[in-house]
Amino acid sequence: MAKFSSVVIGNESLLVQCAEKLLSAGHGLEAVVTRNPDIGNWASNEGIQIVTPGPGLASRLPKGFDYLLSISNLDIIPADVLALPSKGAVNFHDGPLPRRAGLNAPIWALIEGETRHGITWHMIEGGVDEGDILVTRGFDISASDTALTLNAKAFEAAIESFDEVIEHLATGLKRLPQDLSQRSYHALADRPSGHGLLDFTKPATDLARLVRALDHGGYANPLSAPKVRANGRIWLVGEAQGIEGRGTPGEILEASDDHLTVACGSGALRLAHFA
Numbered sequence: 001m002a003k004f005s006s007v008v009i010g011n012e013s014l015l016v017q018c019a020e021k022l023l024s025a026g027h028g029l030e031a032v033v034t035r036n037p038d039i040g041n042w043a044s045n046e047g048i049q050i051v052t053p054g055p056g057l058a059s060r061l062p063k064g065f066d067y068l069l070s071i072s073n074l075d076i077i078p079a080d081v082l083a084l085p086s087k088g089a090v091n092f093h094d095g096p097l098p099r100r101a102g103l104n105a106p107i108w109a110l111i112e113g114e115t116r117h118g119i120t121w122h123m124i125e126g127g128v129d130e131g132d133i134l135v136t137r138g139f140d141i142s143a144s145d146t147a148l149t150l151n152a153k154a155f156e157a158a159i160e161s162f163d164e165v166i167e168h169l170a171t172g173l174k175r176l177p178q179d180l181s182q183r184s185y186h187a188l189a190d191r192p193s194g195h196g197l198l199d200f201t202k203p204a205t206d207l208a209r210l211v212r213a214l215d216h217g218g219y220a221n222p223l224s225a226p227k228v229r230a231n232g233r234i235w236l237v238g239e240a241q242g243i244e245g246r247g248t249p250g251e252i253l254e255a256s257d258d259h260l261t262v263a264c265g266s267g268a269l270r271l272a273h274f275a
Helices: 013-024 037-045 105-111 147-171 204-213
Strands: 005-009 028-033 049-051 067-070 088-093 116-123 133-140 227-230 233-243 252-255 259-263 268-274
Touching: 005 013, 013 028, 013 037, 013 147, 028 037, 037 049, 088 147, 105 116, 105 147, 105 204, 116 147, 133 147, 204 233, 204 268
Parallel strands: 005 028, 005 067, 028 049, 067 088
Antiparallel strands: 088 116, 116 133, 227 233, 233 268, 252 259, 259 268
């Protein structure tokens, strides 16, 4: 297998796990572009040049490397940086392309009721997430998946599939153009309807899925928190379960010290873990 050199750019631990695979396979890693101090410490321990993102990035990067690898990187990469690698630039996307382009793909997949999700490694060419596909993986969305667990599945798929990405980079890129007529896209500013305020005229199952989609565990929530309005206050909701029940939408069917059951457009929603 031919050896190649690369620069990697990103700010999450996934970058480190993929970079370690590159090094273990004997490929050159010329620099790491990151604003994450933990990744910087890892790179320093490996003797790899650390470069911070920002103005003048192209002039601060090494020259003469083969690939630029964007891994868990949400920044738009400047054109002069994309022009540096001799063989191209590759991005990890946490959704199946072309169906789930843009940001927060796992969250929107949950909100919109998908039963399957996936990840894509693709060339950085054309518009955002429009480049030719190199490697994909797909997996089921379970009835209990949250934003946290679905993102974890995406990262696991990324790690597992990166060996195949390395093979592409070393032996020749096998590119599959996207059918952009099948494309959907969510931008940075996109938010759920009502910014997460639960609309009890909707089915209870839809609202429970929305609460799961906005559950990031202890990690930052980039969209909005699920919430209800009661007694002139906004209450954040930590857990919701669709159950059988009937009443006027918004009617409280049961209240206890640790949960509240509210009638919905169909079924009822049991809410808990308020804040």
